Amino acid sequence: MIYLDNNATTQVDPAVVEAMMPYLTDLYGNPSSVYSFGSRVSKAIDTAREQVAALLGCQPEEILFTSCGTESDNAAIASSLLVDPDRQHIVTTSVEHSAVLKQCETLAKRGYEVTWLRVDEKGHLSLEELEKAIRPDTAIVSVMWANNETGVLFPIEEIAAIVRSKGVFFHTDAVQAVGKIPIRLGDLPINFLAVSGHKLHCPKGVGVLYVNRRTRFNPFLIGGGQEGGRRAGTENVASIVALGKAAELAAAAMEHENTVVRAMRDRFENAILEQVPGVEVNGDREQRLPNTSNLAFEGVDSEAVLMLLDKEGICVSAGSACTAGSVHPSHVLKAMGFSNARARSSIRFSFSRFNTEAEVDIAIEAVKRVITKLRDTAAVRV
Secondary structure (H helix, E strand, C coil), rough: EEECCCCCCCCHHHHHHHHHHCCCCCCCCCCCCHHHHHHHHHHHHHHHHHHHHHHHHCCCCEEEEEEHHHHHHHHHHHHHHCCCCCCCCCECCCCHHHHHHHHHHHHHHHCCCCECCCCCCCECCCCHEEEEEEECCCCEECCCCCCCCEECCCHHHHHHHHHHHCCCCEECCCCCCCCCCCCCHHHHCEEEEEEEEHHCCCCCEEEEECCCCCCCCCCCCCCCHHHHCCCCCCCCHHHHHHHHHHHHHHHHHHHHHHHHHCCCCCCHHHHHHCCCCEEEEECCCCCCCCCEEEEEECCCCCCHHCCCHHHHCCCCEECCCCCCCCCCCCCCHCHHHHHHHHHCCEEEEECCCCCCCCHHHHHHHHHHHHHHHHHHHHHHHH
């Protein structure tokens, strides 16, 4: 199998498995217990918090462990709306992940007003439109750091500065960006940032919400006093330890991600563009993640491509894994102004440090065969 769907989830690093195993076997104590057995487990959580903080360039006390990126996104937005009940306006983009998109749609049904910022054909938003969209009753602005389908990067530093100047909370879903590009939160006016462990070669079921230490936060889950009273529920210790180790490894692999992985992605993409006619890149080719390539193949259906590549032993996707099975074309590509036909002919390839040059070679040839076969079949039917 050749796995090229790393924006959906990632292979768990063997070193991460090794780090978490003791907390699934011998070190099973409750971290809230006062005896030494519990304290030892609690210290492991503290270490993981420090490891994640080091990756994000922030303070350990600003790291709040959650169950996933979706919980982190939901908690940030919900908290902001509780600070001032008179502020019932939200600003976000039309290309957000469903974790933000669906929450904002639900809030709109409950009476909140949502402004959806447009993007252009490259996937970029207008900073001028963003600034104009912020009103006196705006509670929060939420803009993803990197798009999960196209990999397009948003100018978060500039966006955060604009939002801060308006006195409004700023949240960014950084699930795809963390571990792929350098992030130094200590230098940025960001209130909330979401992380998902399974995008970092860590098991599923653990995430992080960064909460700036100067930001007022209202807990999303109510109960015990875990996570400094900010997130109730006994901690998922083994997965938290795993995420800490994954963060440490991601920091060490950052240069590799931006050189070796980028080079694999570029070689694959350039080969397809040169050797397969009727292919276009969706999104800005420069301002994007180093691992992501979203390609539109004229005249073919993405579902058919997925099925044939699967038979070749190659895993890719036609968009977000969280909307898999949807009969609708990608909302991201539609928001960029593309037709239904182009959106339905697009495939996302996303690489990781576990991919090899040999896999790239095999994938190139497989894609060429599959696209040729589908086009030949369509021509015969006509």
